[in-house]
Structure formats: structure tokens, C-alpha cells
Amino acid sequence: xxxxxxxxxxxxxxxxxxxxxxERGEGGLIVLLKPKFKNxxxxxxxxxxxxxxxxxIRLDEIGSYVWELCNEENTVSEIGIKLKExxxxxxxxxxxxxxxxxxxxxxxxxxxxxxxxxxEHSAP
Numbered sequence: 168x169x170x171x172x173x174x175x176x177x178x179x180x181x182x183x184x185x186x187x188x189x190e191r192g193e194g195g196l197i198v199l200l201k202p203k204f205k206n207x208x209x210x211x212x213x214x215x216x217x218x219x220x221x222x223x224i225r226l227d228e229i230g231s232y233v234w235e236l237c238n239e240e241n242t243v244s245e246i247g248i249k250l251k252e253x254x255x256x257x258x259x260x261x262x263x264x265x266x267x268x269x270x271x272x273x274x275x276x277x278x279x280x281x282x283x284x285x286x287e288h289s290a291p
Contacts, residue, residue: 179244181280183237183269197231199224
């Protein structure tokens with residue numbers, strides 16, 4: 168018998184986890200390296216021969232800070248608190264903006280969510 172997944176999980180209790188490669192660009196800002204292809208055959212034979220095998224997604228100061236905090240330790244709630252401490256009123260409404268940004272990253276398969284105990288979970 169299949170266990171029913173708990174649907175009463177609060178988004179703020181989830182832990183975002185990086186799912187793609189990245190690098191630090193100009194001014195210390197983060198550049199996400201999203202592979203252009205996922206097919207194993209294409210990745211193995213064609214991707215290494217391509218000049219630009221990745222989409223380069225440049226994050227701004229706030230996005231870069233959020234990315235650094237997606238380190239398998241911080242919950243969404245804790246990331247929001249740290250954003251308020253660092254950016255103050257500039258980031259308000261912090262949780263609305265943060266949740267939209269994290270959901271975009273999840274849709275693009277740049278991050279995954281897990282519960283603090285380690286089990287993977289999709290965003291509500």
C-alpha cells in the first residue's frame with residue numbers, strides 16, 4: 168500500500184538545494200550554468216563539442232545572496248530573515264518576492280526542495 172504524502176507542509180519550512188552548476192562572475196555575482204540539453208546521448212557526445220554548452224543565467228545582488236543561502240542548511244523562512252537583515256526595506260515584501268523567485272528556480276530545475284530531515288519534496 169502506497170503511503171499518502173503529507174500535504175500540510177508549510178513552504179517556509181522547506182530547504183532549497185542547488186541542482187545545477189554555477190560560478191562567481193563579475194563583482195562577485197552568481198552565474199548559473201544550466202545545461203542546454205538533458206538527453207544522456209546528446210550530453211555525452213555533443214555537449215563537449217559545443218562552444219557554449221550552458222545557458223548562463225546572471226543573478227543580481229539579491230538573487231546571488233539567495234543562491235548562496237540555498238546550501239542545504241537554511242529553510243525558506245531563515246533565508247527570508249537573512250534577506251531582511253541584509254537588505255532591509257529594499258527587499259519588502261520579502262516572503263512574496265522570495266517565494267516567487269524560488270518557485271522560478273524550481274520550475275527551471277535549478278533547485279530542489281527537501282524537508283529538513285533530508286527527504287525531497289516539491290514546492291506546494
